[in-house]
Amino acid sequence: MSVGSAVTPESVLYAQRQQRLMDAIELREPDRLPTILFSHFWVAHYSGMNCRQAMYDYEGLAAAMRKAVVDLEPDGFQPVHAVVAFGPTMDILDYKQLEWPGHKGLSDEMPFQYLDAEYMVPNEYEEYVLDPTGFMLHKYMPRVAGALEPLSQLPMYPGVLHTRIIQSMEAYARPEIRRALETLIKAGGEMQKMRAVQSRLIEELKVLGFPSAAHGTSHAPFDVAADYLRGSKGAMLDLFRNKDRLLSLMDRLTTLIPPAAISAAKAASGNMIFIPLHWGLDGFMSPKQFTTFFWPQFQKVLLTLIEAGLYPHVLWEGNCTSRLDVIKDVPPGKCVYFFERTDMFKAKEALRGTVCIRGNVPASMLITGAPSDVREYCKKLFDVVGDGGGFILDAGVGVPDEAKPENVLAMYRYSKECVY
Amino acid sequence: MDDQSRQLVQMISDMQEEDAVKLARAMLDSGYDPIKLLGHCREAMEIVGKRYAEGEYFLPELMLAGEMLKEIGDVAKPLIKKDAEGAKTIGTVLIGTVQGDLHDIGKNIVKFMLEINGYKVIDLGIDVPAANFVESIKEHKPQVVGLSGFLTLAFDAMKSTIEAIKEAGLRENTKIMIGGGQVDETIRTYTGADAFGLNAMDAVSLCKQWVPA
Numbered sequence: 001m002s003v004g005s006a007v008t009p010e011s012v013l014y015a016q017r018q019q020r021l022m023d024a025i026e027l028r029e030p031d032r033l034p035t036i037l038f039s040h041f042w043v044a045h046y047s048g049m050n051c052r053q054a055m056y057d058y059e060g061l062a063a064a065m066r067k068a069v070v071d072l073e074p075d076g077f078q079p080v081h082a083v084v085a086f087g088p089t090m091d092i093l094d095y096k097q098l099e100w101p102g103h104k105g106l107s108d109e110m111p112f113q114y115l116d117a118e119y120m121v122p123n124e125y126e127e128y129v130l131d132p133t134g135f136m137l138h139k140y141m142p143r144v145a146g147a148l149e150p151l152s153q154l155p156m157y158p159g160v161l162h163t164r165i166i167q168s169m170e171a172y173a174r175p176e177i178r179r180a181l182e183t184l185i186k187a188g189g190e191m192q193k194m195r196a197v198q199s200r201l202i203e204e205l206k207v208l209g210f211p212s213a214a215h216g217t218s219h220a221p222f223d224v225a226a227d228y229l230r231g232s233k234g235a236m237l238d239l240f241r242n243k244d245r246l247l248s249l250m251d252r253l254t255t256l257i258p259p260a261a262i263s264a265a266k267a268a269s270g271n272m273i274f275i276p277l278h279w280g281l282d283g284f285m286s287p288k289q290f291t292t293f294f295w296p297q298f299q300k301v302l303l304t305l306i307e308a309g310l311y312p313h314v315l316w317e318g319n320c321t322s323r324l325d326v327i328k329d330v331p332p333g334k335c336v337y338f339f340e341r342t343d344m345f346k347a348k349e350a351l352r353g354t355v356c357i358r359g360n361v362p363a364s365m366l367i368t369g370a371p372s373d374v375r376e377y378c379k380k381l382f383d384v385v386g387d388g389g390g391f392i393l394d395a396g397v398g399v400p401d402e403a404k405p406e407n408v409l410a411m412y413r414y415s416k417e418c419v420y
Numbered sequence: 421m422d423d424q425s426r427q428l429v430q431m432i433s434d435m436q437e438e439d440a441v442k443l444a445r446a447m448l449d450s451g452y453d454p455i456k457l458l459g460h461c462r463e464a465m466e467i468v469g470k471r472y473a474e475g476e477y478f479l480p481e482l483m484l485a486g487e488m489l490k491e492i493g494d495v496a497k498p499l500i501k502k503d504a505e506g507a508k509t510i511g512t513v514l515i516g517t518v519q520g521d522l523h524d525i526g527k528n529i530v531k532f533m534l535e536i537n538g539y540k541v542i543d544l545g546i547d548v549p550a551a552n553f554v555e556s557i558k559e560h561k562p563q564v565v566g567l568s569g570f571l572t573l574a575f576d577a578m579k580s581t582i583e584a585i586k587e588a589g590l591r592e593n594t595k596i597m598i599g600g601g602q603v604d605e606t607i608r609t610y611t612g613a614d615a616f617g618l619n620a621m622d623a624v625s626l627c628k629q630w631v632p633a
Contacts, residue, residue, distance in 0.1 A: 099522060105547070106520075107520070109520075110520045110573065111571065111573065113521070113522045113523070113571070115522070116523075116525065232525050233483060236479060236480040236483040236484070237480070237483060237484055237487060239480045240435060240437060240480070240484050241437070283478060283479065283619055284478060284479050285478050285479070285480065286476075286477070286478045286480075286481075289478065289480065319618075340602070341602070362602065362604065362606070363572050363602040364575070364602060364603070364604050364606035364607045364610070365606060367572060367575060367610075368575070368606055368607065368609075368610040369606065396602060397602070400572040400602075401571075401572055401573065402572050402573060402575065402576065
């Protein structure tokens, strides 16, 4: 149960916190209500950093995260560098899919934002399904990063064999490809710097008694199709115009998506996978569309991850109350459903004995309310959703960037009073 | 209404895109009045809006309906002699995503639903500074202003936009609704808006209540 060889008060706390989280996830009653700290820019703001600084100053962000974790004492934390600290690498890559603070028109105070666009056109469906790696390398990467445009000229290896492999080396000396490769090495070096700071921070927090609660990220197949490939408009129209193509793409994605998360978890020696969902909520799709295009494929991803010994933490953005009866079909004690606006009491009724629930102190309350409002809300959650265990307290989509520190402190402190 | 027109309304409202566009083209080719044809499209959109309100249709259907309307409009509109058209509108709604926020899916759906319900919508786009809202209110004199925002940072931008509208002396005659992301009653109070909405139907209901036909 100890961390390292020596048993310290911190190593005991570490083991207790891990146990508390696992008790909740595996639907047992923990000693008290567990919490996880997940935030994008709040930890930076809490230490007086703006969004730009959080994205560029790895050490500053590490200090901010350390302070937030020590002050809030959560039972687990999601490493913050992995979700914000990629400014310098994006500069090197001339990255196109995000707009970020201090870049183009966005002020240093604004968080980064994803640019919804069509990154794959309809007649490329077959190409993706036939050769996803080739498509990503030759077409997708050049589209999402200016510096990687020359990758489109890389040899098409399935048709380049034997001595042609040797001859194909010529491509790598072309000035534009050479530049792209040099950029990749530079971006790789920058990302290693960030990762080194992140790894050191995770280790430091471990020594202080705090376990990481996210060891990799994964996706729902429809979200990959809608967010990252076809764009939201393209994906919605494809439900009618390219139904079969979309379904075969998603079939392919159910097997393509899990290995990345499985290898990330292995590299991090952990077992928690964070899965933010964007298209699962009520109102976006009809129940029939949800059970045709979203859930079956996503369920396969979940089952593959579970089979690999991982615990998915699925962030169901928005209100998913009408989906509860469908999404409860997962093996018991293996998943965490992290809800934003879903009716938590109905969720408890539907998911009791199957899924651990996480959430959902509203962003509006944490930003504009008072500590007393937060305590009252948390009490209600603990009394009903916490009943019998299987509940982790958190904010709706993690701690919102603009939350008042006193409200966030109230939330984490209150959890310590919630004893089973 | 003749059989063909009835068929067109049904095809559009039943999401038969290819057939609907083909039939509309054929009707126009054979000399059918483009103004009347666009009237049928509006009728179909009303059915789509109704099905959305009743929970039968969702965002994908609204998106496809919008596309069909555009495809048919692109063929029909050039055939309309000037001075004609100009369907009557119930009122004017000014809409935009507040400063700092670049999201627009929700806003676009609200715009579409308001338009098919008879409102003229002036869309200021995304990342709109408060001053632009103020200037546009002066210029277009909308009865309703809709502020959209997906990020939590939009809460403050909505609040300061409403304050700017107030300072410019334009608040009295303007109803303000907010929506998007994590907006709720707490944020309505915080920003000083008149109402908030969770979806495009809420926006339509609010406008109908404030600016009845």
